Amino acid sequence: MSPSHTNEVSTAPIPTPGPIGGEKLSVHAGHLVLPPEKVRQVVRLIQCPICSFPLREPYTLPCGKSLCRGCVPATHLRLNISYPATANRLQGFQCPFPDCLKEHAVGDCSSDVTLNKVLTAVESELTTRKEAALAGDLTTYVIVKNEWEEAGVPSLRETETTSRLLPGGRLLATFMLAQRGELKHDAEVTFGGAHPTADQAESDNTVLAHVQEAARTEMECQVCYALFYEPVTTPCGHTFCRPCLQRVLDHAECCPVCRHALSIGPIVNRDACPSNELLTKIIDSFWADQLDCRRQAVLAESLRNGNSGYDIAIFVCALSFPSMPTLIHVYEPRYRLMVRRALERDRMFGMVLHQRDGLRQFGTILRIENIEFFPDGRSLIETVGVSRFRILEHKTGDDGYVVANIQKINDISFADEEELEAVETGRRRRDSNRVTPGRASSDSALPAMVRSTRRFPTTIVEIKTTPTSELMDFALDFVQRMQAQRVRWLTAQILTIYGECPRNPALFPWWFANTLPVKDSEKYRLLGTTSVRERLKICCAWILEWERNMQW
Template sequence: MSSSRADDAVATSSIPRHDTGSVTDDETVEVPVDERQPLTVEQIRDVVRLVQCPRCCLPLRQPVTLPCGKTICRLCLPEPYVRTNISYPATESRARGFHCPFPDCEKEHAVSDCSANVALNKVLPGVQAEYEKGRQAALISSLSTHVVAKDQWEAAGVPSLGAEERVSRPLPGGRLLATYLLAEMGELDYNAEVCYLSPDSTEHANLDAAILAQVKEVTRAEMDCQVCYALYYDAVTTPCGHTYCRVCLQRVLDHARYCPICRRPLSIQPLIYREACPENELIKRITTYFWADMLEDRRQAVLADAVTHQAGECDMPLFICTLAFPSMPTFLHIFEPRYRLMIRRALEGDRTFGMVLYDHPGFVELGTVLRIVNVEFFDDGRSLLETVGVSRFRILRHTSVDGYTVAKVEIINDISIAEEEALEAAEILAGAEDSSDRPPTTSTPRFPTTRQEIETTPTQVLMDCATDFVRRMQQQSVGWLTARILAIYGQCPNDPAIFPWWFANILPVREMEKYRLLETTSVRQRLKICCSWILEWEASRW
């Protein structure tokens, strides 16, 4: 056996950096791995911790990434239960959930939002295979290291009740391999630190270096985003288990609400705010440890792209006329020369433009992107357009080009399905607490009769209230529900996400009242507005 290096002392130990009793690793001080230097004791412990489940402490098996960005074994998921106080979307796949086991989250996660992480499920078997190859090589060459596991208090020099029960054993290989094998045996707590009672010889270090190089190689193969084909930066894992850079997924969702790989519908918020869609913590730690320089290059590239985008020109042509809504048709008669030019350019491009409501002396801040579906030209240059609403936007700044207005806009998107469910559950629970001293009425939810009741009514009941109103108005043959109107906008939708837009087109309400819908970010908010209109309508008839 070769002589030990002078800078390797016996019983060297890693430094604790985790809170006692917590399974979260948010406070880990990450030290990137440099292949040109031997691993420190702290780095060895952190590299092994990368593949450990924070709950069972074993190497991750069938890893699942939770909506909060943390990753655990599938078998470590808490026992699910039937969720309550949620009526929308209330699909079968979202009926069961569990409370997050991580103390810094503890939110309710739907089981359907917790699929196996595809990238990590490809990486980990290869990583485990490399450690096994190293173990076989160590057994052949009779290399071993005496490793000791310490709890955080003991490692910090504080007296600990667990000191007498600490694990201490010789294991094959150098320090890295021996530490991994201790975790594989289930004897290394996720938050525990280690020390070594054996010197680290050149042979031990060379074996560890070879294992680490192979681990990095098999891991790197799965650390590229399948949209930009570069190293993950600010990685977000979707409910279907696929992982993308945040900016890449944002661009994908601008075009379609489906996963680019498996085509499963995505329920996440299109802008992917960090509060709603946190970064995948494990992938962040892996890329930071192994490829810190590449990650910094990616960060600089993303920031430069964001600056360029924010400083971009006003590129959304605006038709200043009336209100339009997503998913709804809008028919336009184009006769002004400036708008003839604007529409011709739109047809030559992506066939979209923005519609905003006129508001003396200018126009309102929020509008709707319209896509031209059909156009009919007349000999005198006029045209009739059939368009459909695509999305909503907020005007950031605007200018004039060839007589018509163009603007720089930001798209307004709804909150995610998970946030929609949490909003409903919180409001219903608040209503239940307020009415806890009232005598019970009936188990069947009734339609709201006051604005206060609207606030605490289940989302599906709000929808039922609105569609019941439409049905009663049809039976009464009101003037705003004629066959001609229904031929344009269609029959009453059953989808709560579409109904408010349809209802706003149908009901004779002031334009600025309808405008309130454009600034909402949830289906529930819009249905509450619709039900408030119904209360006003019915009150005005008496």
Template sequence: LVAIPPSLLPCWTIHTSQWSLENTIRRRPLLQLGDNSHRHLNPSTISVTTEREEEPDFADHNTRRSEPIRVDLPKPATRASTEAGGDDFMSSDQPRVVESRPSALTSNPVHEAEDEKDHGTVERPLVGDQVRDVIRLIQCRKCSRPLQEPVTLPCGRSLCKHCLPETHTRENISYPATPNRLQGFDCPYQECGRNHAVGDCGVDVILTKAVDNFKAEMEKARETITTAEVSTHVVIQRPSAGQTGTDMDDETTSRVVKGGPLVAVYTLADSGELDYNSNVTFAEVSSLGDEATAIDNRTFSKVKESVRTEMDCQVCYALFYDPLTTVCGHTFCRSCLHRVLDHSTYCPICRRGLSVSPLLYRESCPSNEHLKTIIQTFWADAVLTRGDALAAEALNRHREFDIPIFVCTLSFPMMPTFLHVFEPRYRLMIRRALEGDRTFGMVLPQRPRTANDTHFVEYGTLLRIVNAEYFADGRSLIETTGISRFRITRHGILDGYLVGKIERVDDISIAEEEDLEANETQQALERYESAATHQSEDSSTSRPAMTTPEDLSKMPTSELLSLGVSFVERMRQQSVPWLAQRMLTIYGECPNDPALFPWWFASILPAKEYEKYKLLETRSVRERLKICCGWILEWESSSWSLSDCRIF
């Protein structure tokens, strides 16, 4: 296998009309979600040479649910569970989950099909704390009323849209600086304390529907109460300042409200008389205790059934597991969104661009706390069953290797790579790739320093075959495009070529990118803005004033990009060979996108490959721009004597 340098590419690399197979080779579509056929390599033909596997993070699965609302119910018999949603995540060769756990709020055995459930018919009334916890599920933590147009913030907490703080212009942020990110507000929750962009705070679609369904059932119950002489004496205990629970010094008030305990507490919350942190106790006034209990039980059952209709993920069509809400307000299971982001950065429902990191780290992309609490409270047994199924799927997946890997050259995302394939083992690999999803990994070779070292680097780029030209002797010329980066965690040999278990490498989220820039430039931004106002109109052709690499960390991201673009323009005016028209035809003109510029610049700059390799390890656009600007300073400080330059 030989990587073809762009400077040596024949005419067919530029004039694509000369490709004899251009109109016959079809580009296969991206893998559909759940299609793992290309990953099923035969383990019996693979010899494992290095073990770097890390244990999967199932912290949410292994951690038992917090204490749910409990009712004294007959315990159902334990039988093999086929809880709805489990089959969506388990293939035919995966072990079945046989453990059955009765729900705290339902008398249904967990083996019943989802469509056959009544979603929580209880046989005994809820007690005070349980009733209070149910109503608290739909209350706003700020205004204490039932949520209206709930907005889920990037930190995972929700509140009414009208409870959002006043916005202000965000400072010290130049990337991406899109219109919907220029305004922001400080998170109203002290445990967060971050500054959220307005564009990251959309109305939560699922939570809105769930709360509306909840309120609709409660309103029906209140209408029923008007025909029955049922009322409840509610004692409200408001915690004193700094307290969250009941205390002897708590402020206590009481009300007689129509309806059973559940309807009465909802009525108080709906009228704004029940603080979010308040607790309640009950003393029944009417003599119709059995009727009040029956009404509450029917209402609670209907509430659960109504809310459940909105709790299915639109990717796996099962109950949400670890729900994560995107900036556009749509919610998916975290694992499902992982699979979506493997193929697209757009919401699968509304097609809006997603600014979250595709790795979905829980620190930067927290779960939707409100939805997670509702699901954990109402369907705790189903959550545990889903967790078991996901764990079994992940365990089965970790026994296999993901992808074939070339050990040849350095490739970058969104950039072309041209290959001349002539070795029999790589011919086989390319043929299998073309028969599959047309993807393979590319890593740079390295010289092992010890016996335990590998002959290739740890980070690489996933490539997709765009075109292929075959010769009569079996050789082929391959054109590929970079898709994404990866890190090899485990590898082996299949039919002579390398295969590996990989994990995707993606950038931090836009919000984290903005925080990084703001923190680094807070002290020096005014100085650079002042200098920018004195630049002449032809600054793009003048030598930059930067002299030390330390100054790069103080520059805004937009100025780092300007430094790189102006350097390219100066080099074009000097007619350097690596910016000849032939190279620009292959890689395109200099981009003005900060996310794309480092990949383009590294592809076209005649620097050492191991110096360029540093870009693949970074997780920030800003960090990559600083590396590229460091190369520029090295180039210009060499005084045209590149023999003394460490990177060229």
């Protein structure tokens, strides 16, 4: 390298750091100055809340919080869980964060790919700056504040204040203190001197600017290639903007990067699947202005895709269910126009059951799969159910059909589904453990076939305490018996339209509602439910009613 080029590199302008947490940096003696609390905020972003060391192989939990892989608690066998009961959900652990403390399934947790890349880049930059500081003369006196004094509470025990003279400016010295394990995650710090020296301020600005630059390269969604907006980390460890992931999962229920199977309900539901807390904090801290621009862009896009300010057009006709086909004969001029507009956009519209007064609250979003036009303008469309919704407000537009603002109805997460089952079946299992010896011997004397059917519920009360897997077994047993009896509602023609009976508990209730001759008012109850277990209980209640009233 030529001497002239060496001089050019050494005098290259230092990039100006952006605002921290949306606040502008103060100026002292002609230098931008990071306040002590902001210095501490930056270092805290890369510390594990459990061990307080810089995060190593960070895992992001279903509650949105992150910790080192080595800080994940020991696992245990989970009890009273029969659905979904996949191999990776049989083991779990209690969340170590006090504001959660829920039981997390091992299958819901994995190494956070984005966070790993971000923290690796940031720590690499800080390590480079640390090595340069060790070779220089700049030092900073860091003092860890007493937690009792900070809270204004007198301590009954003598505590020694941690103070260290470390190389570099304030930011780098605080990072080194955390790296040495001498700075608790929640602790605050102060520094020697009322204001940083010019060299300390310059060091802080240089380190912060390079840290922001290093982190920014890993902060783009792999769907929209823009800064993360409401980052959601999937169980496979990949992160996307929540709106981007929602659009992807409307078409395929798998991760866009690794094709790992995902459940759409929990992912798009903010309550069931919170945003990645640490990534959100990093973005809020470093790029508040860019985040505001992203927020405005997402809002503008949602308005462009609407129906004159409303979310979706509504076809008022019949009951439809997710994942199930619906064949519609379109002949009214207003619905011809509605279907044509749907074809020009995303091929989707809402379907709600007709009623005399007002509009039903719940419905299903349908996607047009195929369409056949007739010479007189009529059409026959084949659709499939995508998701359910609740109507928030609606109006009849100038073109004659209803448009509405809706809220999608999502199922609770697998973790909440398992918790619901554990609570409802726990009492039954405890009661079964108190069976008297005489009762046990009398049961064992029953014929094997009778004993095998005793697990099936015979009353509504028993349905409520039956494990989810046994509810499914009960329903499948009923369908098999009805097929053997060649009932009219399970003909070959019906099975051609709706398919064979699914063994997936998530799909079965929708198929059952389409085939069993039950009143629409009963089937409509399924649309407002938020768990597989609740829907199976409704279906099993129908079966008990059928058994009592064979004239159905």
